[in-house]
Amino acid sequence: MTATPGRARPDLLRATLLVLAAACLWGLLGIFGKxxxxxxxxxxxxxxxxxALGGGLYLLHAAVTRAALPRGRDLLFTLLFGVLGVSVFYASYQLAVxxxxxxxxxxxxxxxxxFVAIMGGLFLQERLGARELGAVLLTLGGVALISLGGGQGVQVSAAALGWGLCAGFTYSLYYLYGKLFFSRYAVPALYGVALxxxxLLLAPLTTFSHKSGPAWLLLLTIxxxxxxxxxxxxxxxxxxLPATRTSVIASLEPVVAALLAAALFGEHLSLLALLGAALVVGAALLLSTG
Incomplete structure (x- = not known):
């Protein structure tokens, strides 16, 4: 049975709102973290x-829905993803903040x-054409302008750029991992293992502090x-939703983060840095419409 046009429109609207909600929630991550x-x-x-807390929620979700957990070689890849896509990614993002x-x-x-375009060409035999190369150059140019521009309340340093690019690289691994496993296992089952x-790997490197009620509330919110x-x-x-539309909506994440950071913490990128940010997001959109 095919969906009628009248039924399809509410479904598309609901899906659009879900992706928009995800972009806003991700945009809040740096705000809550700071x-x-x-x-x-x-x-x-x-x-x-x-x-730890997010992984516990996914593990509980997987248990309630009786989702099959990865085993054997798939488990090893998921644990490796936990190293790079969770430990390194989560840490580098907060260090960048x-x-x-x-x-x-x-x-x-x-x-x-x-990073996805480059690794897709290297490891997945995906086409690395003029569009992909152009997006990589736009990204490099954008990062260069950001490093030169700076802004009020924004510290553009080697550490900030290094941790930020590390977060971008490790975040790109979600695409490669998803290509291999998201069609074979439920997402809560995979994240219920990886997170x-x-x-566990972050624990020995972490200095745990006494936390007030507001601190716990922020951690739970994250x-x-x-x-x-x-x-x-x-x-x-x-x-x-089509992948293209989903990517465009999700690109609102840095816009949400920048607006809230300006309102709450007085962070204002300079005009040069804003141009660099536009190039970075534009490169992401260029790849999403390929």
């Missing part, structure tokens, strides 16, 4: 609790599509809203 760090938590502790600010970290995260393992619900909303929307 607020938690201002309450005395270190970047690695924020990353640890995001992985501390070093340069929430808005800068969010923009640099969107270098991920350029707790990532938290885990529930910017991790668990964000990925569920995005995956649900992606099932009913």
């Amino acid at each position: 607020a938690a760090q201002r309450l005395g938590l270190g970047p690695l502790e924020v990353a640890f609790w995001r992985a 501390r070093a340069g600010g929430a808005s800068l970290a969010s923009v640099l995260l969107y270098t991920a599509p350029a 707790p393992f990532g938290a 885990a529930v809203f910017s991790t668990y619900l964000a990925y569920l909303a995005y995956s649900a929307g992606l099932k009913r």
Whole structure:
């Protein structure tokens, strides 16, 4: 049975709202992370609790739905993803927030599509044509302009750029991992293994501090809203929307982060840095319409 046009429109609207919600929740991640760090938590502790609490929610979800967990070789790949896609990614993103600010970290995260284009050509035999090369050059130019532009409340340093690009690179691994496993296992089952393992690896590197009630509330908000619900909303929307439209909507994430960082923390990218940010997001959109 095919869906009628009248039924399809509400479904598309609902899917669009789900992806928009995911983009906003991800845009809040740097804001919540910076607020938690201002309450005395270190970047690695924020990353640890995001992985531990978010992973616990996914594991509970997988248990309730009786989703099959990865085994054998698939389990090994999932654990490796937990190392790079969780431990390194979560830590580098929070370190980028501390070093340069929430808005800068969010923009640099969107270098991920350029890394995807390069790795897709190297490892997945995907076409690396003029569009992909152009997007990579736009991304490089954008990062260069950001490094030269800076801004008020934004610290463009080697550490900020390095951690931000590391976050972009490790975030790009979600695409490669998803290509291999998202059609074979339920997302909560995969994240229910990868996130707790990532938290386990972060634990020895983390200095745990005494946490106030507001600090715990921020950590729970990051885990529930910017991790668990964000990925569920995005995956649900992606099932009913074309990948191109989904990517365009998701690119609102750094816009949300920049606006909130300006309002709450006084972060303002300079005009030159804003141009660089536009090039980075534009490169992501260019790849999404390929």
